[in-house]
Structures are given as C-alpha cells and as structure tokens.
Amino acid sequence: MSRRVARVLLDSPLPQLDRLFDYVLPDELGDVPVGARVRVPLRTAGRMIDAYVVEVTEEDDSERALSTVESVISLVPVLPERLYRLARRVADRAAGSASDILRLVVPKRQVRVEKAWKADAVAALPSGEVLGRADAVLTEYSGLVELLNARGRGAVEAIPGMRGDVLPWTELLSAAAARVLASGSSAIIAVPDHRDLDRLLAALEALVPAEAIVRHDSRQTNPERYRGFLRTLEEAPCIVVGNRSAVYAPVQAGLVAIWDDGDPLYSEPLAPYVHTRDAMLVRQEQEGSALLFAGHTRTSDVERLVLRGWLTDVRAERRVTPRIVLSSPQEMEQPGRRVHSGAYAAARKAADEGPVLVQVARPGFSPTLVCADCRAPARCAHCGGPLGASHRGAVPVCGWCGRSARAWHCPSCSSTKLRLAASGSERTADELGRAFPGVRVIIADGAHPVERVPAKPALVIATRGAEPIAEGGYRAVLLLDGSRMLQAPDLRIGESCLRWWSNAAALAAPGDPIHLVGVDGPVGRALATWTQPAYARSELESRAPLHLPPSTRVALVEGVPASVARAIDALRELPLPADAVLGPVPIESDDGRVRALVRFEYGAGAIVSTTLRAAVVAEAVKRRRGRAQSNRIPLAVRLDMLDPEL
Incomplete structure (x- = not known):
C-alpha cells in the first residue's frame, strides 16, 4: 500500500x-x-x-x-513552483523566512473573486502600429533594443525634460514592456509610489490593451488586489505594474524593470527587509529575463554592477543636458537669505510666462524652532520632541506628541522667546507670495497633494518628491535648502540629494533654467554637468577603503547579550577578516539589548546568511523550550543595511 x-x-x-x-x-x-x-x-x-x-x-x-x-x-x-523558488532564494539571501516573503505577494483569499475567476484570459498583444511607436522610443537609447531581444541586463540613463505633458521615462518603460509583451512574455515594472504608478499606467494604456495590464497597488481594495493576483497566475502574458512587492508577481517574466531604485520606498520595512533591487537581481538570475535599472541618477549599488561588467551602461543616442545654474553659499548676499539674486530674477521672468517650481526641504510653516537668545533647539518639556509652528505667531506644537507649548522657556538661558529656524513649504509660499504679487501660489506636499498644474503663470512650492507635472514643463526651477539637505547624518545623503534635484530638474521645459541655490562641491558639479554616474562611481571608490556598502555587504545583529555573543562566536569560525565584526554595543531597551555589525564580501554572502539564520533558529528553539515570558525575540538579524550605524 x-x-x-x-x-x-x-x-x-x-x-x-x-x-x-x-x-x-x-x-x-x-x-x-x-x-x-x-x-x-x-x-x-x-x-x-x-x-x-x-x-x-x-x-x-x-x-x-x-x-x-x-x-x-x-x-x-x-x-506556483517559480514563486516558491523565488521566495526561498530571496529569504535565504536575507537570512529570513520564505513565508514572510509570500505574505507580501499572496493576498488574502476572496471567495467571491475566486469563484468568478475563470482562468481563461486570452493574450492581448499590442498591434503593429503600437510596436512601431515603441521601437521609435527604444531606438533613442543605444543598444537597448538588442539588449531586450537578448534578455540582457542594463542600467539606463533616462532622458530628462518633458514632451508636452508626458515624462520620457514613462514612455521608455512602457515601450520596453510593450516590446516584451509582443514577444509572448510578461513584464514587471516597479515604481516608488502611487504618483509614478499613475503616470506610468497612463503611458502604458496608450500602447497596450487594458486587459493586459495588472496593477499592484496598496491603495487597491482586497478584492481588486486578489483579482489582479489571480490574473498573474494565468498563462496569458501581461504587464504587472506596482510598488516594491510587485517584483514577486508569479508571472513568467521576460522583463523586470525598476524606476529610480534609490528611492527609500523600495526598502521593505517588514522582515526580512529585502530591498526591491536585491529581489529583482535574484529573480533575473533565476529566470533569465531582461533586467533594466532606469533613472535620472544612478545609485552606487547599480554603478558597482556596471563597473563589474554585470550591467550594460545604456545611454541616449542624443545627449540631453538640462540648463543648470549653481550659486555657492558665498554668493548669497545676506546671511539667512534663501534665494540668490540670479535665481530670483530668473523666477521673476519665468513667472510672467508660465509655472515656476520651487523645491524646498520640508513641509509646513516652520518645522523647527530655536531659542531667540541662545539659538538652542526648542524641545517639548514632556517628550523632548522638536517644537514647530503652523503659521506666523502660532502657539508652538511638538512634532512628536502633539502637545502645545504655551508657557515654553529655554532650559539653557531661561528665555521665553522663540525664533523660526527653518522654512517649510507654507512659510516659503507666504514669503514668495509677497515677493511675487499677483502670481498664483500653489503648495504641493504631503498635506496638499497636487498631481498637475496648467501652463499658466504660478509659483509651485513643493517638497522633494511631491512635485506636480506642469503642462509643457516648468519655465524655471529653483532648488532651495540644498545646504540644509546635505547636512543630514546619512551615508547616502549626497546620492539622495542628487536624486531629488535631478528628478525636479527633469520637470523643466527644454532649455529653461534650473537654479541650485547655495550649493557647490561634488554634488552640485555632478548636477550641473549631468554626470550622475560619475558621482556614483566616486562615492563607491571613497567607501571601498572603509568597507562601507555597497562595496561590501553589512549585516545587523541585535538581541540580548548572550544570544548576540553566540551568533558572533559562530561568525568568528568563518573565513572572515579579523575586523569583520564591529561591536557589540548597548542600545536603549528595557532588557539590555546590544547590537553588532558584520561586514563581509559578496562572495561570502551565502555562508554568512546561513550561519546567521542558524543562530536565529537556535535561539528561537531555546526560547521555546525555556517558555520565555517575554514576547521579544532574543536575536534578530537584518542583512544589507543601506546606512549602517551603531
């Protein structure tokens, strides 16, 4: 039997x-x-x-x-088997659980949707006319058509600027997906947020039938998401467009593409914390699909792969360089002045003809306040959070707990006077509105989302990443608060600033000026000369001697001291450099937890992840046998930290 x-x-x-x-x-x-x-x-x-x-x-x-x-x-x-193999490989690389990966991609069951599903979709392929339009876009990039046909891997430097009210990068990715769909294979395109998703879908719908497009978006209802997931299980090819978890869609992909991989929204906040870029690399290696990293800038992670010859550097046949104007901090006439005289004159002239974009660092009126006498940061007396103001003369409010600070006094000098230390989008709109009388002022930030603005005179004050599209492009772009942005304590702040500024500059009308105010140095020169790959290369070269990512991989090990010590002892038995482990050092916690960093080469990734995963399992088993009362796990591991710090 x-x-x-x-x-x-x-x-x-x-x-x-x-x-x-x-x-x-x-x-x-x-x-x-x-x-x-x-x-x-x-x-x-x-x-x-x-x-x-x-x-x-x-x-x-x-x-x-x-x-x-x-x-x-x-x-x-x-x-299906291909999805399980992908989840297993991605989880093993990140020392995590396959079920945690699957939880990101397999939606909850919807019985009504499942009963209505017939699994009989017919392939909806683009027409010959559409393919001609797609090829016309692809031939703007040297060797891109051949790369797609050969299922190759490339890093594409997207053409900046506007074509009417269409962004060229949406045409690029739509054309690549349409070409792959016509060959009988599916395509996956990942974008950072819903704004990029809507723009890409609009470009796709002009090329391929609607039934061939599957949207993967957190804004969807559960039935909508499950219906789209069931469509990806069918044999008929389709184009999956979505955010970070769209990379796991269970289609047989002929193309996997990602737009702007440096966006922090691609960092998964849930265990095992796999970045979309890493999951995409694993998937391409497993399936042999074409792979595209597209953007106006290039991360040091992608540049490392280009330098190793693993990715092909794809450039436009005709180089397009935006008109960037730099002004150093020394050129600012008055201390504290945010707009250079040349940038102000350019904005004044452009505002008579069409919309002008002004990018600022923060939303709100004044996100931070300081003591008017000693300049010490104003903090909440209850929780220590920063105090801010919603408008001129408003009662200070804590940004953490929301409490009002009506009777605030400085703990350093006992002063009761406050001073505005930073200008947010609303304060900038207030100041520029008085400087540009008669010009409409539009605020675009998280609290005031704006998707598009007409081709009429206006000042558009937008926080980084929230810039709306202007019909025909902006007649001028002012990038403010650059020096403040560069002061953030982040290993990748230079890359991030260059990405924010490049994406904003790409919204300008062809030939119209972009002013970067108060910034010089390597980042400013890279923007002015539009040589973002060279800046990424220099960043990579400066990090290599210090063994900082992405020149090496970094793992974080956190937990109770005994568990972390056992994990480190297991790592010391591996063929790793003597200085591979940094720490452990104590962190703020109720149970005296500690944290350590492990630096290792990419070639040692498999053995390090396996060792750390074994340590996590061993500690979990010990906790189970000991019937620990604490709900906190004794050992946690996270690989590929983008900005490691102890």
Whole structure:
C-alpha cells in the first residue's frame, strides 16, 4: 500500500518552522494541486495552521508517523513552483523566512473573486502600429533594443525634460514592456509610489490593451488586489505594474524593470527587509529575463554592477543636458537669505510666462524652532520632541506628541522667546507670495497633494518628491535648502540629494533654467554637468577603503547579550577578516539589548546568511523550550543595511 504525502510550507513567522513539513494527504480530499492552500495540525502547539502545498509525492507505508492534512482551503494554485523558488532564494539571501516573503505577494483569499475567476484570459498583444511607436522610443537609447531581444541586463540613463505633458521615462518603460509583451512574455515594472504608478499606467494604456495590464497597488481594495493576483497566475502574458512587492508577481517574466531604485520606498520595512533591487537581481538570475535599472541618477549599488561588467551602461543616442545654474553659499548676499539674486530674477521672468517650481526641504510653516537668545533647539518639556509652528505667531506644537507649548522657556538661558529656524513649504509660499504679487501660489506636499498644474503663470512650492507635472514643463526651477539637505547624518545623503534635484530638474521645459541655490562641491558639479554616474562611481571608490556598502555587504545583529555573543562566536569560525565584526554595543531597551555589525564580501554572502539564520533558529528553539515570558525575540538579524550605524 502507498499513501500520498504533501510537503507543505507553513504560513508562520517562527524561524524554526521555516522548512517543509510532510503530511499525509487523505484520499477523501481528492486531487490537491501544488500551490493550493490547506490547513494542517501543528502538533507542538495543538492548533491548526494554514500552509501551502509545495510538493505531492507517493510513498510506501512506513513506520514514520505523519499527521494528516485537515482540510483544503482553496484549490487555486496560488504558490506556483517559480514563486516558491523565488521566495526561498530571496529569504535565504536575507537570512529570513520564505513565508514572510509570500505574505507580501499572496493576498488574502476572496471567495467571491475566486469563484468568478475563470482562468481563461486570452493574450492581448499590442498591434503593429503600437510596436512601431515603441521601437521609435527604444531606438533613442543605444543598444537597448538588442539588449531586450537578448534578455540582457542594463542600467539606463533616462532622458530628462518633458514632451508636452508626458515624462520620457514613462514612455521608455512602457515601450520596453510593450516590446516584451509582443514577444509572448510578461513584464514587471516597479515604481516608488502611487504618483509614478499613475503616470506610468497612463503611458502604458496608450500602447497596450487594458486587459493586459495588472496593477499592484496598496491603495487597491482586497478584492481588486486578489483579482489582479489571480490574473498573474494565468498563462496569458501581461504587464504587472506596482510598488516594491510587485517584483514577486508569479508571472513568467521576460522583463523586470525598476524606476529610480534609490528611492527609500523600495526598502521593505517588514522582515526580512529585502530591498526591491536585491529581489529583482535574484529573480533575473533565476529566470533569465531582461533586467533594466532606469533613472535620472544612478545609485552606487547599480554603478558597482556596471563597473563589474554585470550591467550594460545604456545611454541616449542624443545627449540631453538640462540648463543648470549653481550659486555657492558665498554668493548669497545676506546671511539667512534663501534665494540668490540670479535665481530670483530668473523666477521673476519665468513667472510672467508660465509655472515656476520651487523645491524646498520640508513641509509646513516652520518645522523647527530655536531659542531667540541662545539659538538652542526648542524641545517639548514632556517628550523632548522638536517644537514647530503652523503659521506666523502660532502657539508652538511638538512634532512628536502633539502637545502645545504655551508657557515654553529655554532650559539653557531661561528665555521665553522663540525664533523660526527653518522654512517649510507654507512659510516659503507666504514669503514668495509677497515677493511675487499677483502670481498664483500653489503648495504641493504631503498635506496638499497636487498631481498637475496648467501652463499658466504660478509659483509651485513643493517638497522633494511631491512635485506636480506642469503642462509643457516648468519655465524655471529653483532648488532651495540644498545646504540644509546635505547636512543630514546619512551615508547616502549626497546620492539622495542628487536624486531629488535631478528628478525636479527633469520637470523643466527644454532649455529653461534650473537654479541650485547655495550649493557647490561634488554634488552640485555632478548636477550641473549631468554626470550622475560619475558621482556614483566616486562615492563607491571613497567607501571601498572603509568597507562601507555597497562595496561590501553589512549585516545587523541585535538581541540580548548572550544570544548576540553566540551568533558572533559562530561568525568568528568563518573565513572572515579579523575586523569583520564591529561591536557589540548597548542600545536603549528595557532588557539590555546590544547590537553588532558584520561586514563581509559578496562572495561570502551565502555562508554568512546561513550561519546567521542558524543562530536565529537556535535561539528561537531555546526560547521555546525555556517558555520565555517575554514576547521579544532574543536575536534578530537584518542583512544589507543601506546606512549602517551603531
């Protein structure tokens, strides 16, 4: 006699359960496909748990005791083999659990949507006329068509500027996806946020049928998301467009592309904290699809791959350089003045003809206040948070706890007077509104979202990343608060500033001026000469001697001292440099937790991640056996820290 055995992956965050378990699949459950959702007993906990069927085999009756699958939740194969292999490889690289990866991509079951699903979609391919338009866009970039046909890998420097009210990068990625769709393969495009998603979808809908586009967006309802996920399980090719987790869509991809990979929104905040760029690299290696990193700038991570020859450097056939004007801090006529005289004159002239973009660092009126006498930062007496003002003469409010500080006094000098230390979008709008009488002022930030502005005279005050599109492009762009942005304590602040400024400069009309106020040095020169890859290369070269990412990989190990010490001891047995481990050092916590950093080469990634994962599992098992009362895990690991600090 033989019996059917299902190997399942439990839907559990516990690290000790991150492996395949064997269960007897009784005959009364009928045919259960690979990828189906089932419910199985967990003997150690005495409860039922959801699981995915990864494999079904036949085996002769043996003496080993196996539990039995309790029930089938759904026969829809939501975990095809390629998705499981991708989740497993990504999780192993990050020393995490495969179920944590799957939780990002497999939506909750929607019974009504599932019953209405017929899985009979017909391939909707672009027409010959559309392909001609797509090829016209792709031929603007040297060798891009050949790279897509050969399923190659490239870093594409997108053409800046506006074409009417269309961004060239949306045309580029739409054309590449349409070309791949026409060949009978699916495409995946990841963008940072909903604004970029809407712009890309508008460009895609002009090239390919709507039924061939699948949107993957956190703003969707659960039924909408599940309906789109079921579409990606079908054989008919499609184009998946979405945010960071769209990279895991279970299609057979012929193209995987990402726009602006330096955006912090691509950093997954949930364990195992895998960056979309890293997941995309793993997926391309597994499936052999074409891979594109596109942007106005280039991260040091992508430049490292270009220098190693792993990515092809793709440039436009015709170089387009925005008209950038720099003004150093020494050129500012008065201390504290934010707008250079040349930038002011350019804005005054441009405001008579069309919209002018003014980029600022922060939203609000005055995000921070200081003591008027000693200039000490004004802090909340209750929680120590920074005090800010919503308008001129307003009562200071804490940015952390929201309490008002009506009777504030300085703990350093006992003064009761406050001074505005920073200008947000609303204060800038107030100041420039008085300087430009009769000109409409538009605020665009998180509290005041604006998608588009007409081609009429206006001052658009926008925080970085919230800049709306202007019809025909802005007649001038002013980039303020640059020196303040560069002072942020962040390893990658230079890259981030260059990305913010480049994306804003790309919204200008061709030939119209972009003024970077109060900034000189390497970042300013890279923007002025539009040589962002060269700046990324210099950043990479400066970090290599210090063993900082991305020249090396960095892992963070955090937990109770004994657990961290055991993990570090296991690492010291590996062939790593003597200075690979930094720390541990204490961190603020109730249970005396500590933190350490581990620096290692990419070639040692597999053995380091395996060792750290084994340490996490061992500590979890010890905690389970000891029946620890604390809900906090004794050891946590995070690989590929973008900005490591102890």
